[in-house]
Amino acid sequence: MKxxxxxxxxxxxxxxxxxxxxDFSKMTCSVVAVVTDVIRDGKRVVGYGFNSNGRYGQGALMRDRFIARVLEADPASLVDEANDNLDPFAIWKTLMTNEKPxxxxxxxxAVGTIDMAVWDAVAKIAGVPLWRLLADRYRDGVADDKVWVYAxxxxxxPGRDHGKLxxxxxxxxxRGYSVVKMKIGAVSLEEDLARIEAVIDVVGNGGCLAVDANGRFDLDTAIAYAEGLKPYGLFWYEEAGDPLDYALQAExxxxYDLPMATGENLFS
Incomplete structure (x- = not known):
């Protein structure tokens, strides 16, 4: 197997x-296919992965460093002990060879997108959905029957007025969502509050609405927004400042004693 x-x-x-x-005027993403020599139901098993919007495609990094490491490795080092599937942890270790911690x-x-495709291939080789494979391996077969999501x-x-929002x-x-999220921070506080009120008129109350500043604010602006947001009782106030500015988040x-969210842009 390889x-x-x-x-x-x-x-x-x-x-x-x-x-x-x-803005997303030139946004790209990477789509990755991990092609294996395994045949299931008469077809070659291929695992697929893609990265999140907002980070651009990572093809140059993949081709310059990561893909070659996997393809040049001994195939036997990339399979599990039973020799009946790929080992995603061994593949991850290979991807990170000669990388500083x-x-x-x-x-x-780049690594995460390849890893996603590897896990997709592992589940297809096992002949089960990935959620089932993960539950069987790491949760004694117990899987949640629902996953909470928001829109x-x-x-x-351009041209987005309150009515279109x-x-x-x-x-x-x-579509059945009970919580929605909107962007803030690209216009004045007053205009953002008007946008928030327009959305609350639709969703019913602030507890059904989260807002996301995408790390835009300095401390003073973050606090000014916090004061403006408090009366609405929002679901959460997300990533007010730079994701690495822990002091800002703590202050x-x-x-702001209501829920806050951050961590999306902190990478291991």
């Missing part, structure tokens, strides 16, 4: 939307 090929294609996901920090950057996106949207883009959020409710918590 990996025959790892393919990466950088594709455009460009759109006119923007958050408080970046720690770091905050794009490396985790993230409310971006800024409301239409977007109404569409999420129609902000002294001024």
């Amino acid at each position: 990996i025959l090929e790892i393919r990466e294609k950088t594709v455009s996901i460009a759109s006119p939307i923007a958050n408080a920090y970046i 720690g770091g905050h950057g794009e490396r985790s996106v 993230a949207g409310g971006y800024y883009y 409301q239409d977007e959020m109404r569409g999420y409710l129609d 902000l918590a002294k001024h």
